[in-house]
Amino acid sequence: MSQHTPIGLDNSTANVTALTHSGNFHVDETLGYVILHYALAPDGDLIHRVLGDAAPDRLTFIRTRSPETIKTADIVFDVGGVFDPTHGRYDHHMRDKPLRADGTPYSAAGLLWEDYGKAAIRNILAAPADDTVIASIWKTIDKSLILPVDQDDNGVAKMGKLSLADIVSACSPPWDTAELYGPEEARLREGRGFANAAAAVASHLVNMIDRARASLKAADRVMAAYEQAEDKRILVMDTGMPTEKMIFEHDLPVVYVVSPAGPDQWNVKAIPPTRGEFGQRVSLPAAWGGLERQALATVSGVQDAVFAHPARFICGAQSREGAVRMARLALEIDSEMKRSNAQ
Template sequence: MSEHAPIGLEKEARTVRALTHSGNFHADETLGYAILHYALSPKGSLGGRVLGEDADDRLQFVRTRSPERIAEADIVFDVGGIFDPSLGRYDHHMKDKPLRDDGTPYSAAGLLWKDYGHAAIRNIVTTPVTEEMVVAIWQSLDKSLIIPVDQDDNGVAKMGKLSLADIVSACSPAWDTAELYGAQEAKKREALGFANAATVVASHLVNMVDRVRASLKAANRVVEAYEAAEDKRILVMETGMPTEKVIFERDLPVVYVVSPAGPEQWNVKAIPPVRGDFGQRVSLPEAWGGLEKTALATVSGVPDAVFAHPARFICGAGSRDGAITMARLALEIDAALKSKAG
């Protein structure tokens, strides 16, 4: 959280002039621009502002290396040689560059995220959220999105092919654009490329914020369902949602998750021994594998049984009660087999 009042987030809504460098662009300044967009003027035109097509906007944005323009701007990021948030300066290319507590160098995006990320999240989220949720979303995206950009931009670790950094780079005009079309056209294509990259990055940021919000909401529901479960090995969810993350993070002894798969089907999904791995903590009964409907109902004794995957990691029934019964039977059969083997 910022230790000062970031420029533009004061109570008075004044025009804010933001600036980054012209020329080659990367993920950190395009993401930094997207953060400022959502924090200060989310109703403005993200692309139009870059192309000079949206003059009536609280956030004014320019890409230049002009010392005079840099001096005049309210917020300068990824250029200027100064890091002083109280003055709206967010460069990170100095010898004495700003570092995270663990020594990781910040990029311009990381520095702006620290000051403007919470405000951006509040404007991105379209459903009511608490300040605690905003902080949790900020922390999650800082780890999953911002730090990788910091590392890539500072040469600590590459994000890799088809990463956000790679997609941003692909928006840049080809090296011979000026040679083929002239300097003026190359300048236009560079501006358009930045606008396109910023739009892609902004969409990714919005989607990640919403997915983290939903993930946190799911975590609360998973915990509630687990606490209410009669048999802690069977987690019954009344709505389909991600559950594995919470199960492994909290080391819950869940073996099967029962949840609706449509208006007329409930599934039983086996939890793997390691998150994201193949295999199951307890596989579904061998006799069920690959069977459907009548054949499965006959073998399992569950009248509305629908299917059991040949790999025995998922099965389904026509009702909530039927699915829960299948989960209980699977545990009983497994226990009987282990007792016999022992």
């Protein structure tokens, strides 16, 4: 990382507008927002700022894909196609993406952690800490949390899921709470910790039941779409929903799933060889990887092509027809390549 003073840390009162993409969200941009919250405006309302109904503070947070709005934001992460920390740009989806010293690609969270992590730690800690302690904490979190997020978001290694027991345990006050704050405060914090844990467990249970309901509904729709498919290798879904469970449980020969990703975009997602793992039964064409819009349209011949991920597991077009065309072209290119290699 280059040496510079990150935007917002040079002036503790200046207003800052941070922006990431709208639509489907993942752990890296969600964590990225949390890092910026604690680094720049820890006293603000983390939840209601996202909802847009919080009392104004120095950090404004926007989720959009509008190129015009992206240009005006002070900090842009996980979108925009530019990595330039000196100007507040923290995307990582380019062909020449930023890498860690060991070669691991950064995610947006990893890039923001480099610049804002220590400031976030200082604001989170209840008591002041010297630079050595901050650096040690930063390194520990980088290894245990940020690096796995980087690996997961870039298709290097999948994160393990936190157990509910771990989440509940994390709600408990640290062992030295009584030592730091006294027995009465420790008792109060233990009560608040239990309340927080109960809320987390209740939310988890409700969500799990609702997801189970939705999974049953998705199963019927996936099988209906498969029965109607002209090419059984391409599954076209009119609504985004989980599909891998049915594909692997029924040993369906699906290679690509085409589904809407918003009002003006349809994605083509490659199915992995084994459920839940990275990799693809058939990767998207190498020539497409990392390209966007006109560059991708020129190479692919699909005029409304939007993007193709550098890892070649997902691409998209503005229309259903364009996305289906990309899936068909990818299969044709793969077949031609295999024939050439066999000769």
